[in-house]
Amino acid sequence: MNKSEREEVVQLVETGALKQNLPKSPSTIHLPEKYEQLSKGGGEIFIEKKDNQYSILFLTQRGVLDGFSGFVYSPEDKKPNHNDFDGDINEIDKLDKNWYFVVSY
Numbered sequence: 001m002n003k004s005e006r007e008e009v010v011q012l013v014e015t016g017a018l019k020q021n022l023p024k025s026p027s028t029i030h031l032p033e034k035y036e037q038l039s040k041g042g043g044e045i046f047i048e049k050k051d052n053q054y055s056i057l058f059l060t061q062r063g064v065l066d067g068f069s070g071f072v073y074s075p076e077d078k079k080p081n082h083n084d085f086d087g088d089i090n091e092i093d094k095l096d097k098n099w100y101f102v103v104s105y
Contacts, residue, residue, distance in 0.1 A: 001071060002038055003099070006058055009035050009045065010073050013056060020047065039070070048084045057085050057102075069103040071095070 009031065012018040022028045027047045036043030041062030048055045055078070059070040068087060072080050077098045082089045087104035095101055 001095070001099075003096075005035065006038055006071065006073065009038060009058075010056060010075075013045075013047070014075070041068075046085050048080075053078065055080060055084065063105075067105040069101070072100045072102055074098055074100065 009018065013029070018029055018031075020026050020029055022030055022044075027049070029045050029047065031039060031043045031045060039045050039058045041059050044059075046057040046059075048057065053076055055072050055074040057070050057072050059068055061067075061069040066087075068085075072084075074080065075098060079094070080089060080092055080100055080102055082092075084102075085104075087102075089102045089104045091101075091103040093101045
C-alpha cells in the first residue's frame, strides 16, 4: 500500500508544505512528481474538510464517469462517511490506525 510514502505526503500536508494548488478544485492537491504514483488517475489527492477535521484520499482506481477506490487517511481515526469526497462510498474497510480503504461505485 506504500504506507510510508503516503505518510510522508500526509506529513507534508499537515505541516503546510503541500497545499491545495488547483484553483478550480480547492479540495485537490496535485502531488509533486516524486509522489505522483501514490494516487492514480492524475497524481492528485483529495481533502475532505468538515468542521475542524479533515481526511485525505489517495486513489487506487478512478472511474471514467464516476466511481473510485482508494486509501483514506483520517488523523482522528474517524471512519469516512458514505458521502465523503463527493462520492457514494459503498464499502469502507479499516486497514490500520488512521487508515481506511474505500470503494465508491
